[in-house]
Amino acid sequence: MIEAIAFYGMAAVALTGAVLVVSLRNTVHSALALGLSLSGVAGLFACLGADFLFAGQLLIYVGGIAILIVFVVMLLGRTSDLHLRQVNQQWAAALLVCAITGAGLWRLGGLYRHASALVPAAATTRAIGLLMLGDYAVPFEVISLVLLAALLGAVFFSRKDIS
Amino acid sequence: MSLGHYLVLGAALFLIGLFGALTRRNVIGILMSIELMFNAANINLAAFNHYLHPAGVGGMTVALFIITVAAAEVVVGLALVLAIYRNSATAYVEDFHLLKG
Numbered sequence: 001m002i003e004a005i006a007f008y009g010m011a012a013v014a015l016t017g018a019v020l021v022v023s024l025r026n027t028v029h030s031a032l033a034l035g036l037s038l039s040g041v042a043g044l045f046a047c048l049g050a051d052f053l054f055a056g057q058l059l060i061y062v063g064g065i066a067i068l069i070v071f072v073v074m075l076l077g078r079t080s081d082l083h084l085r086q087v088n089q090q091w092a093a094a095l096l097v098c099a100i101t102g103a104g105l106w107r108l109g110g111l112y113r114h115a116s117a118l119v120p121a122a123a124t125t126r127a128i129g130l131l132m133l134g135d136y137a138v139p140f141e142v143i144s145l146v147l148l149a150a151l152l153g154a155v156f157f158s159r160k161d162i163s
Numbered sequence: 164m165s166l167g168h169y170l171v172l173g174a175a176l177f178l179i180g181l182f183g184a185l186t187r188r189n190v191i192g193i194l195m196s197i198e199l200m201f202n203a204a205n206i207n208l209a210a211f212n213h214y215l216h217p218a219g220v221g222g223m224t225v226a227l228f229i230i231t232v233a234a235a236e237v238v239v240g241l242a243l244v245l246a247i248y249r250n251s252a253t254a255y256v257e258d259f260h261l262l263k264g
Contacts (some may be wrong), residue, residue, distance in 0.1 A: 007164050011172050018176055018199050022183030027191055034195045041176075041202045048169070048213045053205075053223050060230050065198065065237050072241045073191055076254050087186045088257070094185035098178045105174040113167040115214045127220040128227070136224060143231050150235035157242040 006047050014040030025086050027073045035066035052125045169210035177203035188255045190247075194240050201233045 017037025024030045042057040132140045176199055183196030205226040212222025248254055251261075 003164055007168060011168075014172070014202075015175060015179070018179040021195050021199060022179055022187065022192070027189055030192060030195060034198065037199065038202065041206060044169075044172070044206055045209055047164070048209045050209045050213070050223050050226075053209055053226055056227055056230055057205075060234055061198075061202075065234060068237065068241060069191065069195060072244065075245065076191065076248050081189075081254075084188075086188055086192065088188050091182075091186050094182050097185060098182050101181060102174060102178050105170075105177070109167065109170040109174065112170065112211075112215070113165070115166040116164075124220050124223060128224055131220055131224050139228060143228055146235050147231065150238050153239045154242040157239070157246045 003047065006043070010040050010043035010047060012040075013037070014044060016040075026082055027086070028070065031066065031070045031073050034069065035062055038062050038066055049120075049122070049124070051123060052128050166210055166214040169206060169214075173203045173207040173210070176200075176206065188257065190244050190254050190256050190259075191241075193256065194237060194244075198233060198237065201229060205229055 014037050017033045017035075017040055020033035021030050021037060024033060038057065038061040042054050042062065045054040045057055180196045180199030180203060183199065184193050187193050187196060208222040208226040208229070212220065216222065244254065247259065251258065253259075
């Protein structure tokens, strides 16, 4: 019972935030709604027993990416943006694409519709650490290279004078 | 709660993100919609891990990698947006036509 309440509450938060992200006209409000939606997704991770993922989602997404996006929105914004249309005129075609994709996802998901949890969730941090330094050691090192490259790329592209 | 609930939720979040990425004019709005799609994929990974392979943590580990790649993507994307904005003073994607023939 309490599991259902938690799931539906967090799902409502995540979906409401997502709808606000794509529909609000003011980009600052949109970025704040993104933070709300990401927090809802973090709650869903908690419902799924993924404790380390929950913490990582809150630290990296809500505390890092959402704040970074808010900063850039405030750097780029102009007052006149508040009176401009924020969506293009292709919404009918976009709805069609979404409907086709949704139908495909529905058929794929139908294969797994009735699976339910067998064992209660346990702490995962130790297992994730062992996996990352064991079987996933090479991807773990490669992802650190990706982060280094992203850091250098961000510094390079945001320099004042690219000569 | 069954796996189907989480799959439907992930699909809904993905479709909202897809709709936003296709219809927003502001390039930051498109980036935010792409973040929503990443999150939908992460929900699916964690749910499959929890329901189909509860003894392992492979799905959560891959979701962590996805979070890392998303962070790298959004950092480089925002730096590019700032660089473009400095040159063309616009954040609307239909005005980005420098490479158009």
